[in-house]
Amino acid sequence: xxxxxxxxxxxxxxxxxxxxxxxxxxxxxxxxxxxxxxxxxxxxxxxxxxxxxxxxxxxxxxxxxxxxxxxxxxxxxxxxxxxxxxxxxxxxxxxxxxxxxxxxxxxxxxxxxxxxxxxxxxxxxxxxxxxxxxxxxxxxxxxxxxxxxxxxxxxxxxxxxxxxxxxxxxxxxxxxxxxxxxxxxxxxxxxxxxxxxxxxxxxxxxxxxxxxxxxxxxxxxxxxxxxxxxxxxxxxxxxxxxxxxxxxxxxxxxxxxxxxxxxxxxxxxxxxxxxxxxxxxxxxxxxxxxxxxxxxxxxxxxxxxxxxxxxxxxxxxxxxxxxxxxxxxxxxxxxxxxxxxxxxxxxxxxxxxxxxxxxxxxxxxxxxxxxxxxxxxxxxxxxxxxxxxxxxxxxxxxxxxxxxxxxxxxxxxxxxxxxxxxxxxxxxxxxxxxxxxxxxxxxxxxxxxxxxxxxxxxxxxxxxxxxxxxxxxxxxxx
Amino acid sequence: xxxxxxxxxxxxxxxxxxxxxxxxxxxxxxxxxxxxxxxxxxxxxxxxxxxxxxxxxxxxxxxxxxxxxxxxxxxxxxxxxxxxxxxxxxxxxxxxxxxxxxxxxxxxxxxxxxxxxxxxxxxxxxxxxxxxxxxxxxxxxxxxxxxxx
Numbered sequence: 165x166x167x168x169x170x171x172x173x174x175x176x177x178x179x180x181x182x183x184x185x186x187x188x189x190x191x192x193x194x195x196x197x198x199x200x201x202x203x204x205x206x207x208x209x210x211x212x213x214x215x216x217x218x219x220x221x222x223x224x225x226x227x228x229x230x231x232x233x234x235x236x237x238x239x240x241x242x243x244x245x246x247x248x249x250x251x252x253x254x255x256x257x258x259x260x261x262x263x264x265x266x267x268x269x270x271x272x273x274x275x276x277x278x279x280x281x282x283x284x285x286x287x288x289x290x291x292x293x294x295x296x297x298x299x300x301x302x303x304x305x306x307x308x309x310x311x312x313x314x315x316x317x318x319x320x321x322x323x324x325x326x327x328x329x330x331x332x333x334x335x336x337x338x339x340x341x342x343x344x345x346x347x348x349x350x351x352x353x354x355x356x357x358x359x360x361x362x363x364x365x366x367x368x369x370x371x372x373x374x375x376x377x378x379x380x381x382x383x384x385x386x387x388x389x390x391x392x393x394x395x396x397x398x399x400x401x402x403x404x405x406x407x408x409x410x411x412x413x414x415x416x417x418x419x420x421x422x423x424x425x426x427x428x429x430x431x432x433x434x435x436x437x438x439x440x441x442x443x444x445x446x447x448x449x450x451x452x453x454x455x456x457x458x459x460x461x462x463x464x465x466x467x468x469x470x471x472x473x474x475x476x477x478x479x480x481x482x483x484x485x486x487x488x489x490x491x492x493x494x495x496x497x498x499x500x501x502x503x504x505x506x507x508x509x510x511x512x513x514x515x516x517x518x519x520x521x522x523x524x525x526x527x528x529x530x531x532x533x534x535x536x537x538x539x540x541x542x543x544x545x546x547x548x549x550x551x552x553x554x555x556x557x558x559x560x561x562x563x564x565x566x567x568x569x570x571x572x573x574x575x576x577x578x579x580x581x582x583x584x585x586x587x588x589x590x591x592x593x594x595x596x597x598x599x600x601x602x603x604x605x606x607x608x609x610x611x612x613x614x615x616x617x618x619x620x621x622x623x624x625x626x627x628x629x630x631x632x633x634x635x636x637x638x639x640x641x642x
Numbered sequence: 643x644x645x646x647x648x649x650x651x652x653x654x655x656x657x658x659x660x661x662x663x664x665x666x667x668x669x670x671x672x673x674x675x676x677x678x679x680x681x682x683x684x685x686x687x688x689x690x691x692x693x694x695x696x697x698x699x700x701x702x703x704x705x706x707x708x709x710x711x712x713x714x715x716x717x718x719x720x721x722x723x724x725x726x727x728x729x730x731x732x733x734x735x736x737x738x739x740x741x742x743x744x745x746x747x748x749x750x751x752x753x754x755x756x757x758x759x760x761x762x763x764x765x766x767x768x769x770x771x772x773x774x775x776x777x778x779x780x781x782x783x784x785x786x787x788x789x790x791x
Contacts, residue, residue: 173710173720174743208770209743220741222703229703249706252723253691254738254748255665255698262697 167195167240170247178205192223193236195246210248222249265290271363275317288477289317293363295476298322298385300373300401302353304451304461305391305415305468307339312469313389314357314364318476321357322385324369325349332642336458373397375520378404387475389413389468391461393450395442396523402427402435403520406510411475415468417456418448420492422464425483425502426471429511432485437505437512442527446608453605460492535625536607540614542622544630547597558594562609563601563628570642571628573599580605583612592618599624599631601642643678644747644763644778650684651780655758657686658726658751664695667725669709670747671718678776679721679747685709698737699725722747729753732760734773742766747776 166188171179179185187202189195200207210221217223223230224247230238240246267275267289278284278292295318299306302325314321327349329340337349344352350368357366369381373392382388382404390401390412398416405412411428414435427434448454467488474480489498510517535541550557561568561575568577578586580600590596596618600606603626610623624630632639657666667689672682687709691700701709701723713720723746727733732752734742742748744766752760764773 172706172743173713174745177745224703247707249703250743251703252667252701252706253699253741254725255727255735 165190165240165242168245169195169199170245172248172250174250175206175209175248178203178209190240191236192225192230192238192240192246195240196223196236220251220253222251223247224249262287262290262294265293267293271317274361274363278316283479284477288479291477292317292473293319295387296320296322296385297387297389297472297476298324298382299389299391300324300397301391301393302337302339302349303327303333303391303393304336304417304456305389305465306353307337308462308465309389309391309469309472310339310353310357311360312466313472314361314366316469316473317361318364318472320365320367320385322367322369322381323350323353324371324373324381325353326370326372332452336456336461338462373400375400375523378520379408382408382410385410387411387413387472389415389472391415391465391468395448395527396529398435399442399526400520400523403510403517405429406434406436407519413468413472413475415461415464417451417460417464419454420457420460422460422490422492423487424464424467424471424490425487426475428484429504433502433504434508434511436510437508438487438502440505440509445528446604452602457492463490463492534607535603536610536623540607540610540621540623541625542597543625544634547624547631548635556595558591558596560590560596560598560609561600561628562598562606567601567642571632571639573628573631575599580609583609587616590618592620594620596621597624598622600627602627602629644681644749644776645677645679646681646778646780648780648782650681651761653684654724654749655751655753655761658728658753658758659756661689661726662753662756663728665689665691665697665699665726665728667699667701667723669701669712669720670722670724670749671713671716672721673719674721681721682718683716684724685712696728722749724749724751726751726753726758729755732762734764738764739766739770739773742770742773744768744770748773749778 166186168184169187170184171182176183187195187199189198200210210218212218217236225238225244272279275289278289279286297313297318299309302310302323310321329344329347329349329352331345333340334342339353339356340349348370350370354366354368357364371377378400388401388405388410390398392398392401402412406429409430411426414425414427416423471483474482485502487500487502489500506513509515559573559575561572561577562580562583564579565577598606598609598621603623606627607623610621613621629641632641657668668687669685670681673680687701687705689695689699690702691698709720727750730752732750734748734750748764750762750764751758761778763776763778765776766773
């Protein structure tokens with residue numbers, strides 16, 4: 165039986181410009197088959213790779229859509245007219261990604277309180293599920309970041325860390341608990357996040373972030389959340405983000421104070437616009453040296469998680485070009501305006517940095533910096549022997565008085581910062597051993613004393629913590 | 643190459659701004675010429691997509707048929723469709739590519755924060771792999787010419 169088929173404008177080029185052609189068959193399928201065998205180029209525009217009619221190609225028999233009357237098996241009668249009607253559809257990229265993302269009923273229930281808010285809704289929740297966030301560090305800042313981002317339904321959460329869980333982490337790093345002491349932080353973090361939300365794909369990178377691996381690790385993520393505790397890594401993360409054009413949700417903490425902002429060199433300043441060069445090594449103590457209030461990373465890391473989520477769902481005003489300073493003792497939030505520095509060496513108008521550099525060197529850190537030169541060091545075992553042999557050793561403790569209260573070796577206490585004013589209390593004829601908590605402040609003291617003319621002065625490698633670990637195990641480490 | 647009178651170019655931009663932050667859509671009529679497509683008229687459509695109209699548009703089969711019919715009455719050809727990309731570049735998405743027909747011209751106007759910007763024209767390649775961009779030339783007509791256009 166011959167049936168008339170109406171051809172839409174764009175497909176007429178394949179039917180010798182005819183707006184209608186005649187084809188034979190008893191069902192819609194047969195008629196279309198004979199149509200495409202005559203005009204073979206029509207095949208790929210009407211059917212997909214699996215031979216099914218494309219979703220945006222509608223076939224009408226007279227004025228009825230075949231979807232409602234039997235699909236391609238629809239029987240045809242004499243004088244029936246078949247029309248090929250395209251439905252014209254399209255849209256932008258965001259929807260491309262979101263189109264493939266589905267939320268299960270379990271997920272819908274889990275994220276119910278997000279879905280109820282129009283600012284998040286299905287679209288925002290799908291954006292979260294599609295998002296890939298990389299956390300640098302699974303420590304103090306990484307804890308609220310990992311827990312809240314995981315709970316919020318971020319689809320892929322990458323974590324870079326190489327440390328193991330230590331007792332001193334537990335007062336603030338809630339990703340880890342007492343049972344995790346000695347475990348890799350990554351394993352412990354992954355377990356905690358998975359326990360909160362098993363839907364999250366946690367991708368772990370058990371390595372120190374370096375100039376060699378940073379671009380490779382960062383490139384597959386949409387947002388980077390920096391929870392590092394040292395300057396070389398901070399500059400490294402910044403530079404890698406600028407080079408890759410990725411936003412960097414930044415947080416830092418010290419004692420009672422914290423900072424948060426969002427760096428995105430494409431739309432605002434970067435870390436180098438704020439701090440063009442690092443502070444001299446040792447000026448800003450790390451958490452291990454200076455301490456930190458446990459709840460503080462909880463606050464700052466949560467603010468980072470908040471900004472990360474806003475960035476992903478594209479809602480509200482981001483902390484872009486705004487640096488928040490939080491002083492927990494005074495309970496004051498201050499906001500500073502940050503501007504892009506036109507002469508910034510990496511994101512300015514004529515950048516000098518086009519690839520990652522040596523960040524240890526940039527930050528003035530040399531390998532023997534921590535404990536000082538080897539010849540100026542003395543181990544806890546050597547010191548123990550000298551003391552047992554009743555050698556005349558003057559033990560100088562350069563820690564703070566409140567640290568002395570935690571534990572001491574009976575040394576003479578002059579805090580590092582007071583040393584220049586109290587040199588007269590020391591006798592350069594004495595053999596002096598200087599110690600602090602872990603050996604880095606005392607290394608600076610030794611350096612200073614040597615310059616001041618002291619010859620017989622050594623740094624106790626590893627500090628009082630090493631002593632407590634090897635010599636006197638009844639002593640607390642801190 | 644695509645030739646489009648300035649006032650039609652402006653109406654498409656205005657349509658995109660009007661429906662912002664949802665996508666607008668419509669049909670384009672004119673003639674196929676040796677150099678490409680000569681745009682003579684446009685017809686606005688309502689975006690029929692259920693939900694997600696910020697990122698998607700749909701012209702239903704019945705609207706499509708009305709466009710074919712209109713072309714016949716005007717003695718013109720239905721040469722393509724236009725739509726807007728709110729807060730996104732005027733570049734076809736994967737979804738656009740998957741749902742396009744060859745030969746048709748797809749005009750896309752980018753509407754950033756409610757203001758129409760980039761305006762670009764695309765035609766799907768024969769093998770359906772990608773869109774090729776067409777150069778757009780806007781023609782300024784006098785009031786009189788507009789009436790007769």
